[in-house]
Amino acid sequence: MKQDKLIKAILMAVALSAIGGLGLITLFIFKEGLPIILQIGVADFFCSTDWSPGEQRFGILSMIVGSVAVTLGAMAIGVVFSLGLAIVLTQFCPPKVAGVLKPLIELLAGIPSVVYGFIGMVTIIPLIREYVGGPGFSVLAASIVLGIMVLPTVTSISIDALNAVPRSFWEGSVALGATRWQTTHMLLLKAARSGILAAIILGMGRAIGETMAVIMVTGNSLEIPRAITDPVRTLTSNIALEMNYATGQHRKALFATGVTLFIIIMALNTLAMAVSRRRVAGGGNR
Amino acid sequence: MTDAMEYKLQASSLNLYYGRFHALKNINIGIRPRSITAIIGPSGCGKSTLLRCFNRLNDIIKSARVTGRILLDGADIFNSGIGLTQLRRRVGMVFQRPNPFPLSIFDNLAYGPRVHGMRDREELEMIVENSLRATMLWDDLKDRLNAPALSLSPEQQQRLCISRLVAVEPEVLLMDEPCSALDPFATAHIEDLMRKLAEQYTIVIVTHNMQQAARVSTETAFMLLGELVEFGDTTQIFQNPRQKKTEEYVSGRYG
Numbered sequence: 001m002k003q004d005k006l007i008k009a010i011l012m013a014v015a016l017s018a019i020g021g022l023g024l025i026t027l028f029i030f031k032e033g034l035p036i037i038l039q040i041g042v043a044d045f046f047c048s049t050d051w052s053p054g055e056q057r058f059g060i061l062s063m064i065v066g067s068v069a070v071t072l073g074a075m076a077i078g079v080v081f082s083l084g085l086a087i088v089l090t091q092f093c094p095p096k097v098a099g100v101l102k103p104l105i106e107l108l109a110g111i112p113s114v115v116y117g118f119i120g121m122v123t124i125i126p127l128i129r130e131y132v133g134g135p136g137f138s139v140l141a142a143s144i145v146l147g148i149m150v151l152p153t154v155t156s157i158s159i160d161a162l163n164a165v166p167r168s169f170w171e172g173s174v175a176l177g178a179t180r181w182q183t184t185h186m187l188l189l190k191a192a193r194s195g196i197l198a199a200i201i202l203g204m205g206r207a208i209g210e211t212m213a214v215i216m217v218t219g220n221s222l223e224i225p226r227a228i229t230d231p232v233r234t235l236t237s238n239i240a241l242e243m244n245y246a247t248g249q250h251r252k253a254l255f256a257t258g259v260t261l262f263i264i265i266m267a268l269n270t271l272a273m274a275v276s277r278r279r280v281a282g283g284g285n286r
Numbered sequence: 287m288t289d290a291m292e293y294k295l296q297a298s299s300l301n302l303y304y305g306r307f308h309a310l311k312n313i314n315i316g317i318r319p320r321s322i323t324a325i326i327g328p329s330g331c332g333k334s335t336l337l338r339c340f341n342r343l344n345d346i347i348k349s350a351r352v353t354g355r356i357l358l359d360g361a362d363i364f365n366s367g368i369g370l371t372q373l374r375r376r377v378g379m380v381f382q383r384p385n386p387f388p389l390s391i392f393d394n395l396a397y398g399p400r401v402h403g404m405r406d407r408e409e410l411e412m413i414v415e416n417s418l419r420a421t422m423l424w425d426d427l428k429d430r431l432n433a434p435a436l437s438l439s440p441e442q443q444q445r446l447c448i449s450r451l452v453a454v455e456p457e458v459l460l461m462d463e464p465c466s467a468l469d470p471f472a473t474a475h476i477e478d479l480m481r482k483l484a485e486q487y488t489i490v491i492v493t494h495n496m497q498q499a500a501r502v503s504t505e506t507a508f509m510l511l512g513e514l515v516e517f518g519d520t521t522q523i524f525q526n527p528r529q530k531k532t533e534e535y536v537s538g539r540y541g
Contacts, residue, residue, distance in 0.1 A: 168385035172447070175343055175381075176454060177374035178401040186397065191388045 029262060033255035045256065051222055051238075053246065058253040060260065062224045066139075066232035067208055067264075069225055070218065073143025074150060074207040079200055081147065082154035086196075089155075090162040091184050102159065109152035117216030120145040125217060134229030137219030143228070145213050150203035157202060161195025162188055194275050201272035205265050211236040235261045293357070294319040294458060294488040295340055295377075300354035302335060302344065309335050311512045313354070317458075322480060322489045324503035324520065326496055328540065331509040333492045337460050340490065341377040342370060358458075375402060377458040378451035383467050384443035386435035386450075391427055394435045394446060398454035417453040421445040421479055441472035448479065459483065461491040465498065477502050496536060500524050508532045 037045050040058055048059025085105065089098040124144050129136035165188050173183040189196070211234075219231025220241060233241075239254050239261075246254050293316035302310035310332050317323050325333040335344065342363065344350045356363050363373055375398075387394050395414040396404075404410060414431065418424040423445050427433075435446055444464060451459060461480070465473040480489060480502055493499050499506050500520060507517040508531075516523060516532045527533040534540060 166385075168381060168383060169387055171343070171346075172381065172385040172387065172450075173397070173401075174346065175341060175374055175379040176398040176401055176450070177371040178397075179371065182401050186400065187387055187389075 026262070029255060029258050032252055033257075033259035036249065036252040037256045037259065040253075040256075045253075046260075049222075049224060053242070053250040053253070056249055058249075058256070060235065060238070060257055062222055063233050063235045063238050063257070064260070065224050066218070067234040067236070067261075069139045069228075069232060070142040070146060070214065070234055071204055071207045073139055073228065074146030075200065075204055077143055077147030078150040078154055078203055078207070082151050082158055082199070082203070083196070085151070085155045086158035086162055087184055087189075090159055091180055091188070102156070105155050106152050108148070113149065113210060113213040114216070116145050116149055117213035120213060120217040128229065132229055134227070135219060135231060137217060137231045138229045139218070139225050139232055140228040141217040142214050142232075142234075145217050146207045146210055149210060149213065150207050153206055154199045154203040157199035158192070158196050161192040161199065164195065165191045198272045198276040201268050201275065205268045205272070208234075208268070209236060209261065209265055211240050215240060293317055294359065295490070296357045297336075297339070298355050298357075300336075300339065300356060301352070302332075302339065303349075303351045304347065305349040309512050310339070313514050315507055315514060315517055317488060317490055318505065319488050320484060320486065321505065322484045322491060322503045324499035324506045325490065325492045325509060326494075326499050326506060326535075327509035327515075328535070329494075330511075332512040333509050334462055336509070337379075337462055337490060337492050340458065340460055341374050341379055343374075343379065345370070371402070375454050376456055377460060378454065378456035379460040379462065380444070380447055380451065380464045382463040384440055384447050386438070386443050386446050388434065388436055390432045391435050391438075391446065392431040394450055395453050398450060402454060413453050417449040420452045420483070421449045423449060439472075440468055441475060444468060444472070444476060445479065448483075452483075456487065458488045458490065461489065463493055464491065466494065473498070496524075496538075508535060510535070 036058075044059060046059075046064070047061055048057070049062040050057045050059045051062070089101060093101070120141055124141050125136035128134065128138060128141055132140065169187060169191055170183060173187050178186065214234050215237045218233065218237065220233045220237055221231040222233055223230065225232045235257050238257050242250070243254055295317040297313050297315050300310055300313040301308070313336060315336075325336060327333050338344045339352065339356060340358075340363075344352070352364065355365075358368065358373070358376065361368060368376075387397060389397070392414055395417055396410045399410060399413050404413070415424060415428075418427060423442065426442070427438075435443065438446060444467075448459070448464075465476050468476065477498065480491070483489060491499070491503065503520045505518065506520045506523040508515045508523060508527075508529075510531055516527060516529045518528075523532060524536050527536060
């Protein structure tokens with residue numbers, strides 16, 4: 001009993017210190033970043049495309065657009081492949097094959113992002129330059145690289161969502177004469193919809209937060225992109241590229257960029273949780 | 287061809303193995319059209335397995351292997367030109383636990399027709415209305431066809447599942463303990479519904495509940511350890527069984 005109490009106290013301390021760390025980071029980012037947003041003016045900070053630290057002008061609109069463009073592109077590519085994979089692995093391939101392939105796909109999550117960026121640089125960028133046009137460093141390149149990077153997250157959670165659909169639904173459908181494909185698209189995808197949506201949102205969070213691979217393939221230009229072959233800079237790359245030498249207002253503006261990212265990712269995570277909670281509460285009512 | 291006329295479904299020398307386990311042993315049974323046939327027996331006797339042979343739902347179990355023949359209107363369901371999709375349209379199944387899909391009431395009922403290629407909205411609406419009328423749900427549900435099917439009561443859900451079958455105009459209804467998840471009142475209502483449906487469909491019901499078999503069926507089959515011990519008129523099975531094992535079971539000595 002005494003031992004239990006001791007262990008409980010130790011575990012509690014460990015848990016609290018982890019949460020405390022998270023709290024401190026949040027506090028620090030906001031303390032450093034929030035005042036400068038107010039000082040520059042919310043409208044000027046978020047709605048101007050003029051980022052000239054030398055002249056004390058800090059507008060991050062082009063980077064917001066960059067992050068959004070790259071993320072949407074990544075999701076367009078990642079979701080199609082992830083859903084396809086999840087459907088094949090849960091419905092169409094022998095369980096033994098799925099048992100081998102699923103861990104392999106999850107292994108993709110363990111490859112360092114700098115490796116993805118490097119592969120993007122040496123293979124995808126020359127291909128885009130040659131066959132699609134533009135400098136190669138572009139929204140398109142980042143979308144492809146990030147699309148592959150979100151694959152393990154989205155696939156894995158979608159597989160769990162599809163596997164969580166009660167077998168009785170599947171049996172009912174098959175007993176009505178439906179084929180596997182009919183059962184999949186007419187019933188299973190609808191029954192697993194909220195789980196799949198949560199997977200997509202979590203994938204988005206990962207895509208929007210990715211830094212290294214993105215720096216290596218986007219070209220980091222400060223213009224608002226006009227085409228998918230144009231180079232862009234994202235919020236994350238902005239911080240990573242300039243933090244090394246930034247001081248004073250400039251440094252604070254980078255923290256403010258971090259605040260922006262923080263809010264976007266928090267919003268996405270909250271959305272993901274709300275969506276997956278609805279699944280539990282609704283008992284598959286949708 | 288006389289057999290084919292006399293029986294809607296007929297199994298002969300039917301054996302089924304799950305891997306090495308011999309689950310159905312040399313079953314011979316004929317199901318008469320437009321009647322209710324009950325299959326009774328203790329848990330694990332193979333009654334659900336036999337039921338699932340009639341719409342080949344056992345096919346989804348990898349280790350299952352079948353020998354022998356099952357004739358539907360005289361045509362072998364394993365070897366003739368009847369495709370799986372077609373077979374399951376003609377031989378529908380109601381499950382132990384009501385399993386409406388997590389879709390709206392309308393989409394549940396339209397599911398079968400859509401699977402079989404029906405796209406016309408007006409025709410779908412007509413099918414939905416008729417199949418709800420067949421199970422006497424129409425008056426209760428006509429104003430909320432877009433409500434989620436899972437919001438219905440268990441009895442309504444089971445009726446909905448029967449309507450969902452009726453919507454594809456089957457010939458045979460297989461019912462696998464359709465009332466075991468329902469209360470006594472709901473059970474009585476579903477039994478009334480079965481009697482009404484038997485005017486039009488051939489019904490085979492698997493049940494744990496001997497009184498239910500006695501109440502609704504015209505013929506009863508008693509199974510034990512994968513064998514069909516006795517098959518005959520329901521009154522005869524319950525009041526004057528020929529086999530000792532049947533007598534012991536229906537008098538409640540085991541099971």
